Amino acid sequence: MTKSRLSPEMEGAAAHRYARVRGTESQLAAWRADADRLTAVGGDILEIAPGPGYLTVELARRGARVSALDISHTFAGMVRERAVREQVTVDVRQGDAAAMPFNDCSFDVIICQAAFKNFLHPVEALNEMRRVLRPGGVAMIEDLDPHASRARIAAEVGGMRLSGGKALSTRLILGWLRRRAHTPARLKELAHESHFTRYDVARCGTIGLRLTLKKETA
Helix, strand or coil: CCCCECCCCCCHHHHHHHHHHCCCHHHHHHHHHHHHHHHCCCCEEEEECCCCCHHHHHHHHCCCEEEEEECCHHHHHHHHHHHHHHCCCEEEEECECCECCCCCCCEEEEEEECCHHHECCHHHHHHHHHHHEEEEEEEEEEEECCCCCHHHHHHHHHHHCCCHHHHHHHHHHHHHHHHHCCCHHHHHHHHHHCCCCEEEEEEECCCEEEEEEECCCC
């Protein structure tokens, strides 16, 4: 399998540290709100790069038919363990977003949060999303805004309610990650290069952007 990310894969201790940082009560509340929003759309849902699986499990808890795909063996294992612990059903796969192990027209909704900037082959990943979406299906890619100011990042991290050291390191990491995040113009360019013909970019939250892509109906 070819490498699909710009950064080192989140495996082992690094993945577990990330899971702890992302698992505060305020962030869990945000996952629950996201799950309410996404399940309202209905249908089969695929989460790409679910990380520890907080959102994945919340989706399944609401009765959605959910699949999850992550390049990280550690994260895929964490999602499986979390689903078992919470007694929900999730189809978890370890694999590459640019070569998905799913049949054509398998999903109605795809969500990918905080990961798209790391993909080495973003257009191939978009084409795979379109392939596995059903006609009329929607893919939502949410990621950092590269123009997010330090003040906006500080406000976002403040809402996570992390301890002093973790808050500082999270601000520094987000400041570093935004350097390679895609601008709205670049997101539109990537969408234009893909097989999607319907797409839009909008602000998402305090420091994010959302690329929404829709597969044409037959």
